[in-house]
Amino acid sequence: MDDKLRNLIDEALNIFENREVKSQIVTSSIPILFFGDYTLEPKVITVGLNPSRLEFPDNNRYQRFPLMEGWTRESFCYETYVESCCRYFDEQPYHWFQNYEEILKGLDASFKLNGNNGTSIHTDICSPLATEKSWRHLGTDTKQRLTLAGTPLWKSLVSYLHPKLIIAQVGLEHLKVLGPQQSWRTVPVPETVLGTESEIMVLRKKLNSHASTTVHWKPIRPSYTPFGDLTPKERFRLGQFIRDRICSLN
Secondary structure, three states: OOHHHHHHHHHHHHHHOOOOOHHHEOOOOOOOOOEOOHHHOOOEEEEEOOOOHHHOOOOOOOOOOHHHOOOOOOOOOHHHHHHHHHOHHHOOOOHHHHHHHHHHHHOOOOEOHHHOOEOEEEEEOOOOOOEOOOHHHOOHHHHHHHHHHHHHHHHHHHHHHOOOEEEEOOOHHHHHHOOOHHHOEEEEEOHHHHOOOEEEEEEEEEEOOEEEEEEEEOOOOOOOOOOOOOOHHHHHHHHHHHHHHHOOOO
């Protein structure tokens, strides 16, 4: 582990210990800097808002991060923490991630679910902290406090990982950290792909001197899950469209 990653982890721990937001955080949890094996040099990063409280089930808080059970700041081990994040999809990952898997398979990528190779990891742009309430039910002040610290951390993490492709299924307002709205271009998705006309937003820029492409999906219908407005087959075809027309991972 290099010093840059160690510093990112320290920043995540400092956010976790901030008393101003402590009451909103799931007890007996950890800050989750990333989900998946970053050592495989993932080419694709997916983006959410913040971890779900269901990452830490009531009946077994560390079910998905067993190596971290009983941790304290005094006993914290960087190597164990990183291993826990890297092994996330080897344990019992939250079923929510299945929403991304068909998109990733269309891209010839995967979170390492169902025996696939782990060429993707997940990150959260607003905060690495799991909150008791879902993001949309948090108060405005709490969201601002979490984002003020969490979004710069996310940007530093993405610069460190420098992925080739970022799949962002969050409000476009959260992505202004990557560039102003006028920097994005609209790419029509032909009706032959999804059975109806739709579009995606695309931003190309350099992250830590590496070229990166961010894709933002504009849902056809309202949904509270990533790409929840699409069927699994439609997600796969959309992934293929992004691979063939927007950003090949080869």
